[in-house]
Amino acid sequence: MKKSTSPKQIFIDPVCFMKVAPDKKDFTFTYKMRTYYFCAESCRKAFEINPDKYLESKPAKRKGWWGRYLERLNKITGGKPPECCH
Secondary structure, three states, X not given: OOOOOOOOOOEEOOOOOOEEOOOOOOOEEEEOOEEEEOOOHHXXXXXXXXXXXXXXXXXXXXXXXXXXXHHHHHHHHOOOOOOOOO
C-alpha cells in the first residue's frame, strides 16, 4: 500500500510575491488573525508599516493593444455593458 503524502505548502510574500516555505518562520507577521510569511526582514517591516497597502486587491493592468482598448472602453462607458438602442 502506498503512503499518501500531502503536497508541501508554499506561501507567497505579499510585498515582493516571492515563494516562502512554511518552515521559514523567522519572518512572519500576524495581521487580523492571519499569519503572513516573508522572504526577508525588509519585506516584513514594509508590511508592518502599512499592511492594507499590500492586501488591497487591484485589478491587473492589461497589456497590449487589447488591454488599452478595454481600458478606453471602460472609461467611455463607465464600466457598464453596452445596451441595445432599439
